Amino acid sequence: MVGAGARPIVGVLALQGNFAAHSNRLAEMGVAACEIRTPEELSGVDALVIPGGETTTLLHFFDTGTMETEIGEFAASGKPIFGTCAGAILLARKVTGPSQRSLGLIDIAIERNGYGRQVDSFITREPCSVLDSALDPTHINEPLEMVFIRAPIIRSVGPRVRVLQELRGHPVLVRQDRILAATFHPELTPDPRLHAYFVSMIGQDH
Secondary structure (H helix, E strand, O other), X not given: OOXXXXXXXXXXXXXXXXXXXXXXXXXXXXXXXXXXXXXXXHHHOOEEEEOOOOHHHHHHHHHOOOHHHHHHHHHHOOOOEEEEOHHHHHHEEEEEOOXXXXXXXXXXXXXXXXXXXXXXXXXXXXXXXHHHHOOOHHHOOOOEEEXXXXXXXXXXXXXXXXXXEEEOOEEEEEEEOOEEEEOOOHHHOOOOHHHHHHHHOOOOOO
């Protein structure tokens, strides 16, 4: 855990996907960020972002080493993890459309490409009250812009999962203890609140 007065370091899994956008967002916020490509690098960070991309490609990378095991141990140690889009799929307990293995770190069932194909991607703006207490006061009470690109749909959540945001009757932002998952891409908007919310989870009690 981060010691008193220490500056937290957030790792961004940089095996595939738009990891650079997450790293840039954190840097713009003044948060120390580093790109993670090996299991050994996880030991040097206080939180981890798993970005969007292709889950099958990421799982292929996992098959070539111990990254999958190390991420599980990282979560078990109480360090926060934030998965966006494909990252949310990897964190889920159950994956359908089609089924595939996942890390099982948050008790949700999620359907890949639930909204349709690339041409069905969309952007929407919705109020999100949980972010009004995040670290950037300039955006308080502003709707949250959400970018959905071949996005998954969360079909069910377990009893310990908090639904922080819904859209069209489906959860799109959920949290279980220190695991945060979004089915959209917050790194593709100018709004820093969701990343700020995630960073604020470092060192929090469950």
